[in-house]
Amino acid sequence: MVITDPLDGREKLVLSNYAMGETGSILFIDTESGEGESIKLPKGPGAWGLVNWHNEKLVVGTCVDQAYLHVLDLRARKWSETLEPQGEAYFWGMTLGSDGKVYGGTYPGCSLLQYDPVNHTLNNLGKVSANTGNQYSRPVWGEAPGYILVNYGFDTCGMKAYRIESGEFVDFGAPGSQIKWVTSELICAENGDNGRLIYYDAATLQPLTETIPAQLIPRLTVTLPNGQSIPVRQLADNRLAGVRGQEYFIVATPEHHSEGNEDTVVVVLKPIPVEAPPTAIFTLQSDGKELLWGSSGFGQTIFSFDPVGGTFWNSPSVCDAGGEVYGVQFIRDCLFLSSYVGGDHVVYDPAKPWDQLNNLNPQTLRSVGPELIRPEGRSVIGPDGGFWTGWSAKYGVYGGGLSRVDPVTFEVECWLDPVPQQQIAGVASDDKFIYFTTNGGASGLPHRAVPCRFGIWAPGKGLVHEEIFPEEQEAGNAIVALGGKVACGVGARICIFDRESRSFIHTASVENSCQWLVAIDSQTAGAFCGDQYWEVDVDTGVSRFVCTLPGFVRAAVIHSGKLYFAVNADLYVFHRLIPKR
Known part of the structure; x- marks a missing residue:
């Protein structure tokens, strides 16, 4: 929104900021000086609604688990009682x-x-x-x-x-x-x-x-030289203001346009001039060296963290589309990413300068959209060295797919609906196969209770084996391959599949639904179940409660022999892994 701030009479660009897992905010940018101000919301992660009510009040509508309506008195900078x-x-x-x-x-x-x-x-x-x-x-x-x-x-x-x-x-x-x-x-x-x-x-x-007539068509977007269309707001002096991820711009208005035919504009991107709030860690991955890498929830950004030195770096947006990075894997010293909402594959080389605006580094490869948009199953390195991702279909469609990126040629391959009308919920791999689970989730549609599947995919051949879970069992993201076995989180159970016999051989019980699994060693799967951490012996099927966690874990990874995990915006580490016996 654009307002005339009654506090100082100056024109401000106002942004409604979303901070997944934390508390959102309202950001003010002075359109002349570039100075910024941030006001924290009373509750909720923020977005999506924003209305300027006569330069007297800002009305803010939020998501994600509960919609909140917040109202800010602009002159007093005070919030009214939140409505729910x-x-x-x-x-x-x-x-x-x-x-x-x-x-x-x-x-x-x-x-x-x-x-x-x-x-x-x-x-x-x-x-x-x-x-x-x-x-x-x-x-x-x-x-x-x-x-x-x-x-x-x-x-x-x-x-x-x-x-x-x-x-x-x-x-x-x-x-x-x-x-x-x-x-x-x-x-x-x-x-x-x-x-x-x-x-x-x-x-x-x-x-x-x-x-x-062309003069009746409003200018709602500008097109950048890279072809990207960006929504804009008109300022009082006829300039245009827009936001691109973590950055904003203000440009002169180009010549008027007709629908679908507008001039391109060259913009100077500036960082949003307030401190970014903490945001939930969505994905974690080790580079196998000194750094942990990950992505933020619904920010389309990645970060790196040095656990020894304590230093960190946050990126701008990794691709043109909005959304977030789901899958992260290191191959040949490059970071391969899969991203919602555009169905994008992205490659980033940390050793080279950042130039996403010109699609040089990171580079967006061929998308699997519009058929597939959400990499719900995350991404793994396959037995063939490729970057494999499990996807959910576009809005309004039940279905899913698998994709593969060649790490040398960057060629993208895609297979739609290996299980018809079911999304890929989780993906794992070992030295022989890709493994996946499916369920009845979808974007923009109610979740369906369906017989969830477990599939084995052989690179170069396709689907070579399939199992159907009992109807009352819901498969999710939790799946990991280790020691010739595959552990799958299915409801409040860990189902263990044996690669050689091609059958489920054990079912380990846990107290809560398992949302994430990680291989501790070739025999032990670490299971994050609600706010509890369990370990499961995949050879015997014996499960053991280890400890209570500080909250719901969204992601976990082994780095330098230690187990790191995330709860909202906070990163935790087990300083030592508790002996199994």
């Missing part, structure tokens, strides 16, 4: 309506919420779509007088208009269409069948057949 809509985990964007009230879309309720800034009350106006498979109402627009316009998805997609005066939802446009932008005069939507742009009168919601 029942049953909603996300605010998916917000807008200011022509009635002076603030409206927001949600997940998983696919609802439209109305906030009254005068009375500080929050009202649920109802579901935008009657299809229970549609969990998302996003984004929302209030520019058309008398209406709030909403997209919904993802089982089916469409558009709705909420008439403010009558309080009713109205269908308009072709089924499957999605709104792209709205002004006080026009609604631009993209046809779901052919991608053609259709324009509607903002007063009547009726389609227009005449050519739209």
